Amino acid sequence: MARKGLRSAALGSSVMLDAPTSTRVTSFSPLSWSATRGYPHPSGEQAACPRFANRGASRIRRAVSILGWRLYMEVAMPSLDISSLQSSTTPRELRLESRGPEVAELQRRLLEAGFDPGATDGVFGVRTETAVKAFQKSRGLIVDGVVGPQTWSALGVHVEGAPPEIPVGSGLTSKVLREIMPRLSAARADECLPYLDAAMVEADITTPQRQAAFLAQLAFESGELRYFEELSSGEQYEGREDLGNTEPGDGRRFKGRGPIQLTGRANYRAAGQALGIDLEANPLRAGDVDVGFRVAAWFWTSRGLNALADVGDFREITRRINGGFNGLDKREAYHRRALDILSH
Template sequence: MDARKLQSSLGVVLDNKPGPITFTALFRKLGAKPDRAAVLGQAAAAYFPRYGILENPLRLIHLMGQLTHESGAFAYMEEVWGPTPAQTRYEGRADLGNTQRGDGKRYKGRGPIQITGRANYRDYGKRLGLDLEGNPNLAADPAIGLRIALEYWSVNRLNALADSDDLVGITKRINGGTNGLEDRRAQVAKLKGWVG
């Protein structure tokens, strides 16, 4: 991926070597507060190459568009708990692995992709070598949350859908439906203008 258009859009040095400075600026431009943007930018510089995100501009565009939507422009690393009627339905959901009383709230959405459910915390914790099931709050740490999001992206083969510019397909794999599709589309369109 040629990063110079992105770097120009962000007002950073045009060295075509996107790293912490470029990604911190990107998270800032997408709405993250400075401290959070810096943590996310460092994590992105470390992990985006490992997950092939920089091999095609559409991968970066779709990943960041989805994460921007899911996290409320990186304002929320943890789902705000009401509980709402939808949140009460997390309790007892076998498909999420929520088998113990209180699992719905304990394993609520966290991180920029809003991982949800005991089974997902267990699975992604094992994949990353972290005890997310025993320490679910770890998923709300921005750097860890970004790693979870990237692992989720990889497991669900979302690079291939991004390469096809399949916004609806990606949204369904992340959300289970098309909730927030218009905002996701707007985020992706904005990023296309910046990245190319």
């Protein structure tokens, strides 16, 4: 019964817990007051009992300890005070096994940036570390899985006194992108460029030869970055065991998405595992710009296409992407244009 009472107390209060070892009490409901202290609620007054004021924090900590960390996260996380991440103070360094509200904020920001840390639970586990490393690599930072001033800054958190970031990118601009893809609007180019740039850096697509081949294939597959989902229904892929489509409805569910038109359950699963995003359960994410370009870059590197670009074997690149040579003449036209523009 005591365990049940403590749970009721936690859920009936408006306590803000900054971390498992520190508390800030705002107000308590009558249920919370009586369950945690055994005293009657003082007519709605805030923490008026001197004994409670002196000992309340330790009582709450003991309650949290009894309920366990997971219940603490369920109750406290919605109202965590993360003002330190929004002020000019430097947030603490985070690493594997760190816990608390700053970890939860880190997880939220990673997710917004397209890097899946798993549950937003305030626990820095292996999956969060993997997401941090992938983010650091995509931004040209030291890949150590430790969230220090530069990583916080790259995530958009103001860090006082942090050294300025040295931009690391592919060198591609919106203007150049539109020269390669003439039907691409300025607004769409500006929307896609940051994610395209980060994906190319992450996949080491940084030479004119590699960039030209990559952009030419994306231009053809996505209609110059305008279509991130296949226009057909996907019925033609139903029952295609070579694509891993073994369940009814897999053809539609796992039809082509993203700038490289990722297709088939097996490819969605493999891409998701590599990127730390559950694309098999959430296939529509492959068509979002923050994920789609990373999927394309993963496909590119997983098929060894940088090496083929280095030796100019564009035909074989097409075969490995398309499974054949559909639209080869148009792909080659994009390739020639991109090489000409990027080599000058």
